[in-house]
Amino acid sequence: MDGLEALNKNYLILKNEVDSIQISLLSQKTAWYKKIPVIISILALTFSFGTTYVSNKRIKIQDIQAIKSDLRNMLQQLSAIPSRNFELTKKYSDDPNAVAFVGGQINQENALLASQAAELIEQLPDDRVSAIEAYSVAVALQFSYQNQKAFEMYELSHNLATDMNTNVAAKRGMANILFISGQAEAGRVQFQEALNTFSIFKGYNDFIQKTTHIVTLLNWFGAESGSGFNAQSIQxxxxxxxxxxTLRPGPYTVQVQGQIQQARNQIIGLSIQSTTTAQ
Known part of the structure; x- marks a missing residue:
């Protein structure tokens, strides 16, 4: 009997161990979505991802707003430079050395602000930059002889432009930069595209189209003349x-015709100067 009891006891111990192993194995085969700790971990991870995304989105929006604010501030400073330059030049008109010094300082300020403004624009998405902002920076860059960067800003302005004036002005700017850079033929292509602007922007009356073309042609004249292409400039x-x-009479017509006459006088003056030098 003692032997039988011992055997039964060993059997019960072995059975308990087997049951324990089976329970363990069955628990490992339980579907993950039935495990509360796993569910809690997944929910926590999902919440973490969500809060991180929202936080990053908020930070990005704040960064864009800060950059836009800095850009507006720089554009305001750039727009004030010509007036300040005029006032200082007038103030020191009797002192050429002072005028030269002030002019140099203002040019440095313009170059610095224009470069910084261009960097800010490059950090912004295109839909947060206006065509006129890019154009203003391009003009400032051109004044400080940063031609490559100016061309990029003119090109961006043209691509963003939804109005005729900015579109054609940006094209003229690109053309002038190309002439300055010695790429006259490419510049002529850009000027011609500026003349074709009304094939894109419809609905403008005859007077606006003609006066816009005249301004483009006068710009083209200046670029050709400045590059030494006299025959093309006269054309x-x-x-x-x-x-x-063909313009109807009016004050603006008189103004435009006066600009053309000034350009004509410029050619005559250069011709006289050239003849005198040759003699």
Whole structure:
């Protein structure tokens, strides 16, 4: 009997161990979604991802707002430079050395602000930059002889422009930069595209189209003349003059025709100077 009891006792011990192993194995095969600790961990991870995304989104929006604020501030400073330059030049008109010094300081300020403004624009998404902002920076960069960066800003302005004036002005800017850089043929292509602007922007009356073309042609004249292409410059001036003769009478027509005459006088003056030098 003692042997049988011992055997039964050992059997019970072994059975308990087997049951324990089976329970352990069965618990490992339980679906993950039935495990409360796993569910809690997944929910915590999901919440963490969500809060991180929202936080990053908020930070990005705040960064964009800060950059836009800095950009507006710089553009305001850039827009004030020409007036300040005029006032200081007038103030020291009797002192050429002072005028030269002040001019140099203002040019440095313009170059610094323009470069910083361009960097800010490059940090912003295109839909947070206006065409006129890019154009203003391009003009400032061109004044400080940063031609490559100016061209990039003119190009960005043109791509963003939804109005005719900014679109055609940006094209003229690109054309002028190309002429300055010695790429006259590429510049002519840009000027011609500026003349074709009304194939894109419809609905403008005859007077606006003609006066816009005249301004483009006068810009083209200046670029050709400045690069030494005298025959081409005269051709563009003649084209502008021919259009001006078809304008209806009015103050702006008189102003435009006066600008054309000034350009004509410039050519005459250069011709006289060239003849005198040759003699």
């Amino acid at each position: 563009k001036l003649n084209e502008a003059e021919n259009i001006s003769k």
